């Protein structure tokens with residue numbers, strides 16, 4: 001039997017009871033696979049890796065070591081939440097690596113989006129491999145592979161290995177407990193495992209993170225402005241109930257300045273672009289009409305609270321022709 005094929009008889013997990021049955025089944029399967037072995041997991045804080053971490057913690061506890069690499073391109077509060085939930089609340093073995101300087105130094109002056117992505121991906125593997133080598137013998141590598149990853153890698157759309165590209169000397173057996181689940185099922189399982197709503201309902205966030213939203217060559221000041229503006233957007237959308245109605249929303253900071261006036265003096269600062277989209281599968285997307293008062297409040301807050309910003313724009317481009325992300 002091909003274990004990468006979802007059996008036709010497998011019910012879609014929609015209820016807490018179904019999720020609990022899945023969890024019990026997986027805990028038994030994980031214990032059988034892992035035995036007394038040691039497991040390593042790259043924990044990004046995204047839904048899939050978080051659910052895998054929570055499942056493994058229940059199944060094998062301290063035999064699991066999670067590594068969270070902060071590449072300096074996380075959203076505000078994200079790494080802190082990973083540490084709080086997994087280390088402090090769930091008691092996981094968690095190695096936290098703040099590699100911000102390492103990533104930002106490598107990215108300095110790099111303008112091309114594809115090159116930026118390659119640097120971020122390549123550096124991630126390096127940092128992760130270095131951390132893995134520091135640990136005692138590891139037998140298994142856990143991954144948050146989900147069923148669409150398997151389907152897409154079968155179609156040749158993308159390689160599904162989340163931490164693909166590890167050095168050949170590092171040979172681990174893979175542990176992929178949610179590989180037959182669709183995203184909505186992973187969320188139901190995450191809720192049943194008691195993960196916080198903010199983590200389970202998290203929007204898609206690209207691996208290269210804010211790196212593809214801080215356009216062109218990333219600078220620390222623009223990155224800081226982007227992170228603050230994004231936090232304000234998230235707070236105000238949540239306050240207006242839009243986080244339940246809009247599929248994905250974020251801010252973008254381009255690499256050019258615009259003229260403004262602040263306190264009677266000329267300003268020459270960055271614009272912030274608000275990007276919000278509704279979609280089913282991210283292949284096409286529409287732009288929702290956002291209440292003017294909400295947009296105005298976000299604009300006022302960004303302009304008064306975020307240093308170095310003098311304009312706020314709302315993007316109207318659907319996909320196609322635009323993609324959801326700018327880079």
Ligand code: XMP
Pocket residue numbers: 204205206207208248282319322323324325326
């Ligand atoms: P685009 O920009 O292609 O994005 O319309 C479609 C969806 O995919 C997300 N996205 C990524 N996710 N790694 C990811 O895990 C990436 O490099 C990446 N690039 C885009 C994007 O946020 C949107 O939801």
